[in-house]
Amino acid sequence: MTQTSLDDDELFGEAASEMRSDVEASLDEARAALPDADAVWDVEADNTLGVLNALKTALDVGDAEDHLRDAKKWYTMGERADAFEDAEDLAEDIETVEELVETVEDAREQVGDLTATIPQLRSTLEEFAADDEQADADGDAEAEAGA
Template sequence: MSQSTLDEEDLLGEAASEIRADVEENMAAARSELPSAEAIWAVDSENTLGVLNSLKSALDTGDAAESLRDARKWFMVGERADAFEDPDALEAELDEVAALIETVEEAQERVGELASTVPELRSDLEEANVGGADGDAETETEDADETEE
């Protein structure tokens, strides 16, 4: 083997190590951007809308999708260069992170929709005087007006 072949093998081995490190770092970055279980479970607010807005904020994935994209990019390069001992396991891990990001983003979207619906619903219920003391008080006032006439 010539000296240039050894240098190329060394460089290829070095590149493979760097690619593995890049995939792992980007995947770790994607995971770190995801909200913690505690952040989405424990919210502090005095009303439903505040709870929903807190939850929506807690469900922010930040740069997780971008970090995952970078991890996938380096994974593809590394896979073609045969840089991984078990590429199937690593790809499965990337898929798990992608599915988790998608689930969190969908949940955030649903919470956002609900947060915009709740004030409208409250307003509609107030206008319709459905349930509660307001509806009863108004009925009593109408009854009193009718008996005075």
Template sequence: MSQATLGDDEELFGEAANEMREDVESSLEDAWATLPDADDVWETDADNVLGVLNGLNSALEVGDAEEHLRDAKKWFTMGQRADAFDDADDLEEEIADLEEAITDISEAGEQVGELTSTIPALRGTLQDAGPAADSEATDDGDDADEDEE
């Protein structure tokens, strides 16, 4: 193999490594962009708790972030195995941060989903329970007794 060919191969490898890093960075950027905005999770214009929970549940969608993260990890892993990155600590740290953010958002979404199904049942239980409900039942019973007389 000639010296010129080796030089060309090194140059091609350097270009490929740069493109791989750009692919990882681009996928990470796309993933961060698809995550919910902090204000969307914090602010609401709902009239009741169920409306708040439904709005929050919708806001806690990670969209395509998981797919973009997968692409970033795929290219990052390939670049690491090829020893193509001079310094990849920043990429590795950002991938870990993104994974953590996606996990936190997904877990919060699950918790909100559970509350969304629990709160209406709890409201019904509270409406049907207690002294007010007992007196209504007694009143209904009194009406039935009067009808029988």
């Protein structure tokens, strides 16, 4: 084996190691960018809409998607170059983080839907209650007039 091929193998090994480190670092950054469990659970507000808005804000995945994309990019490069000896753990970690990001985004979307629905529901219920009170008042007035 020539010195050049030994150097090439050594360089490839270093590059593969760096790629793995890049994937792991990006996954760590993605995990760190996800919402904190307490921020999602402990929300303070004066009313339901305030709670929903605070929850929606807490469910923001931030830069997690970008970091996950970087991890997937470096992982794909490494896989295609056959640079990883054992990459199953990386693939599992990527899948786990990806599923969590999707779950948080789905929850945020559901909260957003509720945030849009609750004020309209309140308004409808107030109108219904006012109409019901008016009907009761009209019925009492008719009863007094007939007596």
